[in-house]
Amino acid sequence: MPANASDEELDRVYGVLGSKHVVYGHIHRPFVRRLSTFTVVNSGAVSLSYDGDRRAAYALIDGDHVEIRRVDYDIEEEIRLLPRSDDPFAESTAETLRTGKYVQLPAVPS
Numbered sequence: 353m354p355a356n357a358s359d360e361e362l363d364r365v366y367g368v369l370g371s372k373h374v375v376y377g378h379i380h381r382p383f384v385r386r387l388s389t390f391t392v393v394n395s396g397a398v399s400l401s402y403d404g405d406r407r408a409a410y411a412l413i414d415g416d417h418v419e420i421r422r423v424d425y426d427i428e429e430e431i432r433l434l435p436r437s438d439d440p441f442a443e444s445t446a447e448t449l450r451t452g453k454y455v456q457l458p459a460v461p462s
Contacts (some may be wrong), residue, residue: 353365353366353376353379353392353394354379355379355381355383355394356379357410359385359387362368362385362387362388362392365379366390366392367387367389367390368450369390371390372390372391373390373391373393373413373418374390374391374392374393375393375394375395375413376393376395377394377395377396377397378397379394379402379404380396380400380401380402380403381394381396381398381401381403382394382395382396382398382401382403382409382411382420383420384411384418384419386448393411393413393418393420394411395409395410395411395420396408396409396410396411396420396427397409397421398410399425399430400445400448400449401450401452401455402452403452403453403456404425404451404452404453405416405422405452406417406422406449406450406451407422407423407425407452408422408423408424408425409421409422409423410423416459417448426450427450430449431446431449434446440460441457441458444456444457444458
């Protein structure tokens with residue numbers, strides 16, 4: 353579910369779980385949304401944040417208290433190591449890492 357999903361969409365998808373907290377990741381935009389019967393949490397990403405904050409994100413849940421925390425890490429070192437990863441989009445990945453915002457991938461030649 354994207355960060356801008358409506359409360360109705362979140363309730364339809366996750367309400368059937370009957371859980372007090374629903375936590376997921378991988379959309380690169382951390383958030384906490386409190387609905388009437390449960391809380392939806394996206395923990396964000398360890399890198400490649402898309403919300404403008406370059407730091408790694410994680411969710412901390414302590415009873416009813418839920419928060420997103422951020423941690424600085426050596427982004428320039430990650431960028432320096434990108435060529436070893438065989439990432440075909442290393443240039444746009446590096447720009448996303450630097451800015452904390454999604455950078456459109458270049459078209460793949462056919």
